[in-house]
Amino acid sequence: MAHINIDKTSYEAKEGKNLLETCLTLGFNLPYFCWHPAMGSVGACRQCAVKVFKDENDTQGRLVMSCMESVRDNMFLSVDDPVAKAFRSQNIEWLMTNHPHDCAVCDEGGSCHLQDMTVMTGHAYRRFEFKKRTYKNQYLGPFVNHEMNRCIQCYRCVRFYKDYAGGKDLDVFGAHNHVYFGRESDGVLENEFSGNLAEICPTGVFTDKTLKDHYTRKWDMTMAPSICQHCSVGCNIIAGERYGKLRQITSRFNSEVNGYFICDRGRFGYEFVNGITRVQQPVIRGAMVGGDEKRNLYDNLKTFFENLDIIGIGSPRASLEANFALRQLVGEEHFYQGISENQAGLLRILLATLNSGKVHTPSIKEIEQADAVLILGEDPTNAAPRIALALRQAVRRKPLEHAQNIKIPAWHDAALREFIQEEKGDMFIAFPVEIKLDELSSDTFFGSPDEIARFGFAIASYLNEEVVSPDGLDEATEKRAFAIAAILKNAEHPLIISGTSLGHEGIVKAACNIALAIGVQKEIGSLSLIVPECNSMGLAMMQAPALDKAFEAVQQGGVGAAIILENDLYQRAEKTDVDHFFETCRHVMVLDHLHHATTSQASLLIPVSTFAEGDGTMVSHEGRAQRFFQVFMPKNENIRESWLWLDEFRQFKNGVDPQELNEPGNLIEELVRVIPQFKGAETVSPPSDFRINGQRIPREPHRYSGRTAMLANIAVSEPKPSQDDDSPLSFTMEGYRGIPPAPLIPFFWAPGWNSVQSINKYQIEVGGPLHGGDPGRRLFIEGEMSRIDFWKMPVSQFLAESGETEIIPLTHIFGSEALSVYSAAVAERAPSPYVLISEKDAEKFDVAEHALLRLRIQTQCFDLPVKIKKELRPGLAAIPFNLPSMAGIGWPAKGILSKIEP
């Protein structure tokens, strides 16, 4: 701790920080543009000037950029010094000389850092009378809008896009007073994190294009803290609504999970909520049932529940509450996970490993601290994008340590990048084809899933002799495995990344073994396993049998009816199996929010809410239980949370009259009682009767407009605001205006700070955790373990018969996830179907790139354009995973490729 004097008052400050972050942490309103807590300083904008004095008696002082000056003990500085103030105000005036008269039509307005800083410095009237510089804009794809006139040359965009996120196609062009931030020419921004530009850019140059389609100002949105539904990372997000439509997703800072950034799938994948494919009304055997026909619905339910032995099929994309309510309704022995046995098996291995107490699942923040990384059979960029961004920071860790030796401060981004140049830490990748992170890796192993598994087992066997080393590896591969093992052994924070994307038992077991071996060596091993969906981990922790078992049960007879929760079975299993299931099981109730192949098989279809219209809890890949809150009350009263419906059905089944159904009790508390492994999940959010000074926390900012007009076209008397019984948040603008507990932050705002930069005010220390600790609670507890059981190498999953090819599913950030693909912008970026084959196979089939090849897979047949990959092993073929047009494939899969005869 250092003592510093700011404007003649003494404060304690942390050494090693710069003056700007120190002043902000201490609560000073010091304007800045180019500095960013996650990206450090470059001193480009000249906005953060303060005066520093030699000693107490120095009255002259000198102007410095506070972001470029370290805290020193016994330092004297002034933020309020008239010269410093005048400098800051003139700096803005200069920046503004070229700024367009755009605020009224600028999507940044109302959450614009430039507006805030202009007001803060007091510059109000334009004195510059000459002409304004102008620029042409570029088309940047469906996600980001470009309006280059508004640029203030702070360089944040390129520093984020190129330096932080590893993007290649955004840069700065030109020189002196006509620099240009954009692409070399018009085109789609390729990086998976391009959407963050909208939050990073302090002006309206880069804005959210999907928001533009239904533009709403920040102050007009009803917002709630939520959790991204599009992969297993569980990034914290803020979702905003207006006029009954979801309008925007922004990142919600959580220092442990996503930090300041989310990926484009999470940011732009929300539009399915507003889609036309939503289920709007209960449907009974093809006939709609209106909301007021509750009787009719329950009459039909009566016959449904008269069936004995109803089975329930849960879902990895439904909340813990929903899955649990279903389990309570049908009984534990009749509850199945709605995923394939293959996936369920992988998750069981994973859970057993994590519960061993020797393996830790790192948070994103911890991933950034890893100094040696091994990625085994997984493609983080596509399966869990936010992890890939963290890995990009991890490879910089070692070089950064070297920089500390020559005393470059940690915040000095420009100097650090200059010093590090292209130097990278250790990262190894094993995957069948090239992936994006390969550009960072020190060594990449291309092989079939089986080979990757063996490679992993070889690494593990070098780390611990108890692991049986696999046979059949050539000497070169053995050598590589040995080298990787040695580096992992010597690293301080080694990290293993793997996942279920390839659906390969051997790979997951190998990754678990390596982590266990490291755990034996250094107390605890770090293993981050990417699981398929947002609540895959939570569902797996309920330990129910898989979908295949449900099919078997139906086959054996004795199953009267089935309830399917938020799940499209055609994405889980082979088409014929699912068809057969629906043929055998005649009474099927489906609860979902989107229409899909499974809903069309339902004899009873119940509309349910999406994440935006309901509350729920989910468990991320890290084992972190997190709560998402209802953003808005849907106008359509039929749309209710799955758990609400299911709990009512349970009461109804137990003989309660439909008119006298009760609100469910706290399902999460009940869940913890029934399955103690979830202990802690009940504490992720304050209880629904939590109040601050007797007040709720408002979802709407205090400037929310139009309350007495937005519904006046329907009836001029305003309706009573909706009541929220499930959380301490209110659906109005009245309530507690201070900083709420971290899990309940519906939006970031502070007086004078309307933009996202106001996050500073919510953090204990700028860039650090939120006041009261970051939300979410890890459910896995690390501790002592008596005996280590290493996994045995399974027998090969794939036994080729003549003419068959092993098919590898390749996950795509846009397209492979079931919900986001129903959002227009994401769908635009989804790949069209293809089949990837090796050069040798291309020769064998005598096909060129783009020519069609017929793939017979299970009972389906696809004609797919060919892509040729050098690194792919002959005899393997890869297809995109889970594209809507390629549903109904059971994984793991093999197929028969054949040339299409003309």
Next chain:
Amino acid sequence: MISLLRSMGLTFLHMFRKRETIQYPEEKVTLHPRWRGRIVLTRDPDMGERCVGCYLCAAACPVDCISLQATEDENGRRYPEFFRINFSRCIFCGYCEEACPTYAIQLIPDFEMAEYNRQNLVYEKEDLLINSEGKYPGYNYYKVAGLSAGIKGKGEGDNEEPPVDVHSLLP
């Protein structure tokens, strides 16, 4: 007693003064240009809708009786998809006019808006939009704004340099 008679006398004398009361509605009230009455949405000199859907009037309104939704035409010109004022709530404070950066929303000297049915006091854009520039003729926001929305190209507006040539550094 005397004061009482004096008061009655004064009151009696008033009968011969000029009348303040006018015979409304036969006789019309004189309203001055700055009188704040009926709210209208005006058009720019080219008869395009002036409102750009910036939501500032709605935010400024102390009774929150304005609600709108912005949308865009094919040139990127922003305009309100719907624009609603609930006049049964409006207090004619004029804040909306003050907040408007484009002179679109204006309060005009007309108060004859009474209705028997309160629902009829809800005005939509069709009821508000007039074919006139209102009190502030000559202003066209899209000519002074930086963005190009089909009114002018980049660098063709008032006080603008031609667009920067990004390739100027190339040999």
